[in-house]
Amino acid sequence: MLTALISLGIFGTILLFMYACTTAYRVIAPRGVDRAVERVQNWSLPSETEQLEIMRQDSLSEIPWLNDLLRRAKKLQVLRTLHRQADCRTPLGVFVLAAVGLALSGFVLALSMQQTIVLAFLFAGLLGAIPYTYLLWRKNQRIAMFERQFPEALELISRSLRAGHAFLSGLKLVGEEATDPIGKEFRRLFDEVSMGVSLPQAFNNMTNRVDSVDLRFFMTSVLVQRETGGNLAEILDSLSALIRQRFELQLRVKALSAEGRISAVILLGLPIVVGALLFKMNPDYMGLLFADPTGRILATVGSLMMVVGAMMMKRMVIIKV
Structure with missing residues (x-):
């Protein structure tokens, strides 16, 4: 029994290593003439019965069955949301396979050391949680950077409104002038609105990508102002000052x-x-x-x-x- 488990763990580790090497080669390999020729060969004009797909379909894995599983499984929706909020270019399937491989390797390693079954499951869980922990750390780092840049972005939109520009022009200005991640998110927001998506829906998409309380306050302020009226520039200035004061309080709490x-x-x-x-x-x-x-x-x-x-x-x- 122990020999079979060790063999299974070695086999799974080899498969995971081969998949990681293949993915790394596809990422590192230059996309030059070969990719252009492939696109030209696959190009065909759509027929009248075909419907053009304008929605972007994110690839969760290069393995077809795993990609379908990650899309359909409702229990993995939390993992998909975390991967989207982390803004990680590596497909989600790599992290899923890495978690399974690490958990299986940890379980087999613990049993080979003649440990108890409870300790083996605990060790497998700790190793299997490494990819999830990495995504969570990347998400927290990205949101922290977004929130540090957010007050300056609000002030930039406020100054744009005071200069007589439209609100969408202020969003475009932040997307062009600010650095990532806030510049990237505001560019997405402006592009979605420019393509015909309603502003509330575009804001909802943005809040799904960035899990920030400050961003939700900004969204609520803008939508309420559009319904009731008021000076949006003053609202944004007040919100920016409130966020800065909250940062100061967080630093005090962290010191204490x-x-x-x-x-x-x-x-x-x-x-x-x-x-x-x-x-x-x-x-x-x-x-x-x-x-x-x-x-x-x-x-x-x-x-x-x-x-x-x-x-x-x-x-x-x-x-x-």
Whole structure:
């Protein structure tokens, strides 16, 4: 049984490595004459019965069956939304296959080390969550950068309105002058409105791509102003000032909670560091923790308690403003 699981893990790892090499070659390979010839060969005028597709269809995977699965599975909608908010060019199928391969490799590795089934599942879950953690980190970094640029973008739109330009001209100005990610998102917003999409729908699409509370305030302010009237330039100036004040308050909260966050890091890292040092100094003494059945149970319970403690400490030190 153990030999079959190890063989299955090695086979899955080889398949994942081959798929990663193929994807990397397609990304790195130059798109020159060969790609142009391929497009010319595949070009054909649509017939009268064919309907042109003007909606952009994002490819979630280069594997057809996996692409269909990711599109149809409702439970993977959260993962698709996270991938879109992270603005990652790598197809989502790569992350799904990487998560499966890492989880399977971790499970087989834990069983080969004669660990308990609970610890094997825990180790598989930790390794399998690495791609999801990367997407979540990339999304948070992108949203943080967007929110730092947002007050300046609001002021730029406000100055454009005071100069006599239309609101859409202000959106276009931000898309042309601002850097990514805010410049890219405002260019998408302006392009969608220019192609005939209603402004509320274009704003909804933008908020789906950028999960920001400040952006939702901006959307609500603009839509309410279009219905009731008012000075939009003053509204944007007030919103920009409010966002800047909120940033200042967040920095104060971060400074006050620094001691608690450092304490959490020390408490979580201390058992791991001490265990590694003891294992290096006396492998036989620490080896009982993984060789003996009672030791494996204690290691499993301790790992679970550390995870629960990390979650509780994170909720204690993080304050939403």
